[in-house]
Amino acid sequence: MRIFTGVILLTLSTTSAFADCGTLNAPTDQQLSSKAYQLQYRMEPDGLAVSQDFSVLFEVCKSDGTAVEGTPSVDAYMPMHGHGMNYRAQVEKLGDGKFRATGFMFHMPGKWQFKFDINEPQGSEQLTADHMVK
Amino acid sequence: MSGPRQAVLVLLVCGMIGQVEAAGAEVLAFDEAERQLIESHGPWPPAPRHDPSNRVSGNPDAIELGRHLYFDAELSIDGSMSCATCHIPKTGLGDGLATGKGREQLSRNTPHLFNLAYSRWYGWGGGADSLWAQSIRPIMAPLEMAATPTHVVTRIKDQPLLSCLYQKTFGSPVAGHGEQEGLVNAAKSLAAFQETMVTGRTSFDAFRDALLAGDSNSADQYPVEAQRGLKLFVGKGQCSLCHFGPQFTNGEFGDVGIPHFHGKGVVDKGRYGGIQNLQKTPYSLAGPFSDDGTEKTARKTRHVTLQDRNWGEFKTPSLRNVAETAPYMHNGSLPTLDAVVRHYSEIDEARLHVDGEKILKPLHLSVQETGDLVAFLKSLSAPLVQPINEDMTAAECSPGHTNQRP
Ligand SMILES: [Cu+2]
Numbered sequence: 380m381r382i383f384t385g386v387i388l389l390t391l392s393t394t395s396a397f398a399d400c401g402t403l404n405a406p407t408d409q410q411l412s413s414k415a416y417q418l419q420y421r422m423e424p425d426g427l428a429v430s431q432d433f434s435v436l437f438e439v440c441k442s443d444g445t446a447v448e449g450t451p452s453v454d455a456y457m458p459m460h461g462h463g464m465n466y467r468a469q470v471e472k473l474g475d476g477k478f479r480a481t482g483f484m485f486h487m488p489g490k491w492q493f494k495f496d497i498n499e500p501q502g503s504e505q506l507t508a509d510h511m512v513k
Numbered sequence: 514m515s516g517p518r519q520a521v522l523v524l525l526v527c528g529m530i531g532q533v534e535a536a537g538a539e540v541l542a543f544d545e546a547e548r549q550l551i552e553s554h555g556p557w558p559p560a561p562r563h564d565p566s567n568r569v570s571g572n573p574d575a576i577e578l579g580r581h582l583y584f585d586a587e588l589s590i591d592g593s594m595s596c597a598t599c600h601i602p603k604t605g606l607g608d609g610l611a612t613g614k615g616r617e618q619l620s621r622n623t624p625h626l627f628n629l630a631y632s633r634w635y636g637w638g639g640g641a642d643s644l645w646a647q648s649i650r651p652i653m654a655p656l657e658m659a660a661t662p663t664h665v666v667t668r669i670k671d672q673p674l675l676s677c678l679y680q681k682t683f684g685s686p687v688a689g690h691g692e693q694e695g696l697v698n699a700a701k702s703l704a705a706f707q708e709t710m711v712t713g714r715t716s717f718d719a720f721r722d723a724l725l726a727g728d729s730n731s732a733d734q735y736p737v738e739a740q741r742g743l744k745l746f747v748g749k750g751q752c753s754l755c756h757f758g759p760q761f762t763n764g765e766f767g768d769v770g771i772p773h774f775h776g777k778g779v780v781d782k783g784r785y786g787g788i789q790n791l792q793k794t795p796y797s798l799a800g801p802f803s804d805d806g807t808e809k810t811a812r813k814t815r816h817v818t819l820q821d822r823n824w825g826e827f828k829t830p831s832l833r834n835v836a837e838t839a840p841y842m843h844n845g846s847l848p849t850l851d852a853v854v855r856h857y858s859e860i861d862e863a864r865l866h867v868d869g870e871k872i873l874k875p876l877h878l879s880v881q882e883t884g885d886l887v888a889f890l891k892s893l894s895a896p897l898v899q900p901i902n903e904d905m906t907a908a909e910c911s912p913g914h915t916n917q918r919p
Contacts, residue, residue, distance in 0.1 A: 429553070430633075430763050432812055461871050465765055466816040482816030486765040487754050488553070513549060 400440035400476040411495070411506045415442055418495060418506050423479075427512045429488050434481040435468070439497060446476030451497045453480045458492050458509075485512045538733040541740045543724065550747035552725055555759055557718045558711060558898065562630045566643050566811075567701045568804040569682055570708060577910075578678035579706025582699055584905060585675070587668050589658035596651065596703070599623045602901045605837035606710065611845030615656040620775050622845035625838045627897075628831060630708040633764035633813060637827045637843040638787030642814045643803070644704035646796040649696065662692035665699050677910035678702075697802045712833050713895035717743070720892075735892070742889025745882060750857065751872055761832035761893065766823065769857070769873060770864040771842045773825040781843070784826035788819045836891045854878065854886045 403419040411418040420437035427433070439447035450472050456463035468480040485491050495506045543551065561571070569575035582588060586595040599613055600606045606625040613619035621637050629635070635647035651657045652665060669675045669687045679687045682702060687695050720735035720743075722728075746752045757763040766784040773781040782789075791797050791814055798811040805811065827843040841847040847856055858878040865873060878886065 429757055430765075459871070462822070465818070465820075466813070467818040469816065482812060484813070484816075486763045488550070488757060489754065513553070 400438065400444055400446040402475070403436065403438040403477065409508060411508055413504060413506060415502075415504060416440065416447065416497060416506065417442070420493075420495075420508075427485060427491075427510055429512055430484065430486055432466075432482070432484045434479055435483060435493070436477070436479050437495070438475075438477045439495070440476050446474075447497060448499050449497075450478065451495055453493060453495050455483065455485065455491050455493050457487065457489055459490055460487070488513055539737050539740075540724070540729050540732045540735075541737065541744065543744070547744060547747050548724070550753045551721055551743065553753070553758055554761065555718055555721045557714055557759055559631060559759055561711075562708075564630065564643065564645075564704065564708070565805040565807070565809070566798050566803040567645050567704055569698075569701050569705050572682060572705060574678060574682040575702045575705040576709060577706075578675065578682050578699075579702035579704070580902065581675055581678065581905060582703050583706055584903065585668070585672075587672070588652060588660060588665060588699075590660045590664055594658060596648075597903075599651075599657075600626050602903060605834060605839075607838050609839070611840050611848075613657075615654070616659065617656055619656060620779070620781060621843055622840065624830065625834065626707050626710050627712050627834050628760060629710065631760055632831075634766075634787070634828060636787060638781075638783050638785075638790070639766060639828055640787040640790035640794075641796070642791060642798045643810075644707055645697065645700040646794070646798075646802075648700040648703040648707070649796055652696070652700070662696040666690075666692050666695035669695065669699065674910055681910065693802075697796070709899055710901070711898050713898045715833070715893050715895040717889070717892045718895075736888060738885045738888040739892045740889075741882075742885035742887065742892075745878070745886050746889055750876060750886065752857075754872055755829045756832050761835075762829045765829060766826040767829050768822075768826050768865055769842075770860050770862075771827070771844060771846060771856075772864070773827075773843075775844060782824060783843070784823040784828075785819065788817055788823060791817065792819075832890060832893050834894050836894045850887045850890050851883065854883050854890075858883060 401417065401419075403421065405421065407425065408419050408421045411420075417440045418437060420435050423434045423436055435453060437451075437453070439451055441447060450470050452470055453468050454463060455468075464484060465486060466482050466484050468482045470478050470480045472478055489512060491510050491512050493508045493510070497504045497506070564570040583596045586592050586598070588595060594615070599608045599615075600623065601608055606627060608614070608623045610623065612621055613623040624637070629644055632644070633639075633642075635641040635644060636650070641647035641650065652660050666687055669679050676687060679698070679702075683690070683698055687698075690698065716735055717739070720732055720740070723731035723735075746756075755763055755765075755767050766787075768783075773783055775781060794800070796802055797814050798805070799814045803811065835841075836850060839849060841850070841853050847853050857873070858876045860873050860875050862874060
């Protein structure tokens, strides 16, 4: 299986270099980046509202444009109140570096912070993003 | 102008100002943040909501069946009590007691049943995820109606009106259904009836709409004390954080420092116990009795997580009609709204969870502020849009007769 993917990657690299990661790039998509990763995400449905359940569609690419290995996890909490959600989001792997996390619900208005935890063999990293929920 | 006439005029003007003030003709200035939160407490009434997990939600025959079951003491094992024994229409759909009275003293306060179609969780610990599941609990609870599925099904089968309404609603006589199914169907009818208990527009709702529309002539009908109380509610008091939205609840759970020990060493686990119940009950939305074929309604149940902080957390009550539903809190320990506001005002932070929410701190409200907040809470009352019909003789059920959609 691993060999098989390797072969595909090799073939692709000679033509359009890793075009599959980095396709979540609508103007309304949110961007996060670090030295090692580029992360794009969007809320489904669009826009955050108190006490409404939603999902997060996201994509994680490595700096060389390839898809992240493994499955990152996502959580959210209210930094000012010192508490998180009452629900745990479940991340489903969609392929090409894309994932869908379902089961979010922000139960208070105020500042919420998403935490994306990326765990790869070569190390782990956390990317965060703040949102005001009204 | 001569002296005496001037004096009369001055008197007249003073008299008028006096009158105007008595009517409270003043609209306080609300800043953008305050207006936004005030807006979020409406609009009211909300659009009717039918429960996808209950196929007879909104069905007029089911509502009529639910109404008869609600008042039927024979649903209990020994004919001793009905839903209406504890959720009394005249006393805010509660019982006015600190904690409920079943076969013995119960440990929790009997909540009202207003606007429950819009709730996410039911019971003080949220041990049920639908109104129909919550309606099964008291029927089976040993200290309450203490019935069995067999008893419920037999009662419906033997009582001609219930039996006729059941067949009309579910398309088959109750005898043709299994006992579990019969019990769940009875509960779904009870839920359909309770969904009709929607409260009307309050003086707060009129004020909110007028304020947003910039209609100061209507807005000034709302007493200025209530306006000051509202300012505290959305501002310094931070009450809107949990008592959020048109229902004045975010539908979730919190710890506001009400002790959850009752009796000798007995602890009410609150939300912790509620989640444990959800994980084991066959009557959850993730179980076989939900009528929702999609993932949607069960999502909350599948994703909710058991956390240490859930110990001693209780459901944030809706504050619509709160003035009609004393006493307060999960254990009924606070007798009046004044006592509730004073509790928040002097809250004992040591009683709150250590890793809990850094939201509640003593507000040290003045006597006037306390009165203002109470005046605001009292402005959230309105009678049911559709009064409860307690007349059981007016019922009709025949194959040709259809109950009217309310
Ligand atoms: Cu919070």
